[in-house]
Amino acid sequence: MNALLDALRAAVGEANVLTPDQQDLIAFEQDWRQRARGRALAVVRPGSTNEVAAVVRACAEAGVSVVPQGGNTGLVVGSVPDESGRQVVISLRRMQAVRSLDAANLTLTVEAGCVLQAVQQAAEEAGLLFPLSLAAEGSCTIGGNLATNAGGTQVVRYGNARDLCLGLEVVTPQGEVWNGLTGLRKDNTGYDLRNLFVGSEGTLGIITAATLKLYPQPAxxxxxxxxxxxxxxxxxxxxxxxxxxxxxxxxxxxxxxxxxxxxxxxxxxxxxxxxxxxxxxxxxxxxxxxxxxxxxxxxxxxxxxxxxxxxxxxxxxxxxxxxxxxxxxxxxxxxLAQSQEGLNIKHDISLPVSRIPAFCAETDALLQREIPGVRLVNFGHLGDGNLHYNVQAPEGGDAAAFLREQEGRVNELVFDAVRRYHGSISAEHGVGSLKVGHLVHHKDPVALSLMRSIKRALDPQHLMNPGRVIEP
The missing domain is CATH 3.30.70.2190 (Alpha-Beta Plaits)
Incomplete structure (x- = not known):
């Protein structure tokens, strides 16, 4: 691995290759909810798209898998390394440039490491609006938002992150750069690669920049x-x-x-x-x-x-x-209040709006019957059918033991109910590693087969964020 580390240092500079023998990497190795901590071979912090491409090429030549990471605010353990100590985390945080703003075209092109709040401010300074808004906007990055197809509080009018993106720049698993930073609203020239990468959680390539839709500020x-x-x-x-x-x-x-x-x-x-x-x-x-x-x-x-x-x-x-x-x-x-109360089981589900009352009535009763004392933290974006249907341990109980003993059963009950009501087990948080094992039971088998085919075609070495979204 020394040869790989030398190649990474040559690509991004010695100061931007962090290794566990030099410093504590917990900020990159542990997810926001503290559900998992992995061990990285190294954390690499490229400052440009060309540097990202060089890092990916070096890792591909060495047969070492990579984990793209933005603000590391995800909720499904999709942006931290596994426990092998053999993965390279590629942090995009240094790539924060606003490349261009076209007021007449209502578009803004930014690099993937731009914090969402900074993107909002860049639009506001031009008298315009970038409407994606969520609780983590002060620390999440636009690359992560697009990689997970984030939702937030204004989806009912403006749509998810996917709907707010016109073009992407992506580094492929082979270290090539696809420049798709078009500001076009109409481009009917073949497969929609942009939508393929949005929501792929770094398993097909690494988003390095995006051209985003802007809107007039409301009066x-x-x-x-x-x-x-x-x-x-x-x-x-x-x-x-x-x-x-x-x-x-x-x-x-x-x-x-x-x-x-x-x-x-x-x-x-x-x-x-x-x-x-x-x-x-x-x-x-x-x-x-x-x-x-x-x-x-x-x-x-x-x-x-x-x-x-x-x-x-x-x-x-x-x-x-x-x-x-x-x-x-x-x-x-x-x-945050739920975290203060203690460990909990989170669900990010979507359902037809008309079926949400019946779903909650049935599933609330089911959980309370099967697990006496369980407390339900139900909230979310009713306007687009997205509920955060979370489960808190019984009051006064051992929350850690509750998670160990009951999480599998709770997920089974909730996800089976979601399927009965024709919903989805992930609305805006993504699949990550927490839900990857559930897709085989809750995703159409033809869809899974197509997803595996795409993964094999684009990432034949299976080096891009393995173990997330889709199993081989």
């Missing part, structure tokens, strides 16, 4: 928080919001009472509204192209109709940007 943006008596009422409110707000509806989040109780318990300074007397709360965002008065009138009309029909029992509308940010901060703090 006004208003946020409301509503208490609803049931999930059925939340679905009814979503339909009413679509009717009355149209494309102005940019966010629609649902939060269960227990999920909000954890925020109230661990972050009491956030002052969670309306949660104590209702099973669910909903957070809505209305982005208006006219002005704030028009947006507020639309919101008030919507909430009045919802109150009259019993879809909403109480509601508050943010009176300022600071109040709106405070409401969103409550929603984004649920995962």
């Amino acid at each position: 006004a943006r208003l946020t409301a928080w509503a208490a609803v008596p049931s999930l059925e009422a939340a679905v009814g409110l979503l339909g009413l919001a679509h009717q009355q707000l149209g494309p102005g509806l940019t966010g629609f989040e649902v939060m269960g009472q227990f999920a909000l109780s954890l925020v109230d318990k661990h972050f009491p300074q956030l002052r969670v509204p309306l949660w104590k007397d209702t099973p669910y709360c909903v957070l809505l965002e209305n982005s208006d192209s006219e002005d704030e008065d028009h947006a507020r009138h639309q919101f008030e009309r919507l909430l009045e109709a919802a109150l009259e029909s019993g879809l909403v029992t109480d509601a508050v509308v943010a009176e300022s940007l600071a109040q709106a940010q405070a409401l969103w901060h409550i929603r984004e703090s649920i995962s």
